[in-house]
Amino acid sequence: MNIGQAASLSQLPPKTIRYYEEIELINPARAENGYRDYSDGDVHRLRFLQRARGLGFSITECRLLLSLYEDKDRASHDVKAMALDKISEIDRKINELNSLKHTLSTLAEHCNGDNKPDCPIIEDLARGSQEPRGGP
Amino acid sequence: MNIGQAASLSQLPPKTIRYYEEIELINPARAENGYRDYSDGDVHRLRFLQRARGLGFSITECRLLLSLYEDKDRASHDVKAMALDKISEIDRKINELNSLKHTLSTLAEHCNGDNKPDCPIIEDLARGSQEPRGGP
């Protein structure tokens, strides 16, 4: 399929898709006319990238995540370790999103009438899922 | 407090904190010696920015999120609408993270022995929280 269809399936702009090719995240075939020709697998990859990038993973991290699925040469226990590592990162993000959501929900409720919020909420906000102090 | 302490409390590098000042996300006081002087409130803001940026919200979105708490001039129902809007965005992100986590967990389990994954999982991966086809 052409880049346009790949774009609408993956929810990524064509520009970004071409950029991902430039930095070797994908390598679509070329048709005789010179147009890029995306397979279903390519679209899977792109869709994955779209999701992961939107969740705050860097390109480097995306590359790692992709390699978890596709690098058949890597030893199995490495894959597992990396997967578990990413899972705890994801758990952390989920926790942070939940706390952010809680903060916003409380705010929304408190804004129910027409009174302005004076917000003890901002305390909660800044606390978040903070570590107990004392560095890494 | 100085920028160093603000940095370690907010988990942001000093460079980034100065940059946030440049783009007017914070406005710390200055001590007599010219050093930036951060209040607890400033640190709250920074901590919030650190969390929100890490979760994939843009600077523009962070500005909006911050305004939800602090813009006392905005009408209350606007605040509520924006908060609800951001909440659904957050829910979407949480769903995506859960699906990503599920994918990785399955992978980790399947990689338990020393057999390489041949991955029907990649299907699941690319499906994610996709819309039912037919575009906006």
Place this chain on the structure above:
DNA sequence: CTTGAAGTTCCAGTAACTGGAGCCATTTAG
């Protein structure tokens, strides 16, 4: 065969940092 949408490359610009040079202030060791 023309018109328009969609593709191509290339180059420049933007967003959000990040690193480094060069200089002043503060703390700490001798």
Place this chain on the structure above:
DNA sequence: CTAAATGGCTCCAGTTACTGGAACTTCAAG
């Protein structure tokens, strides 16, 4: 008190991850 280390300051250049625009080709419809 002086010297060195540490941390702050500004400014400017570089990086990452796109994004927009110009100039050209290709394809599908009328």
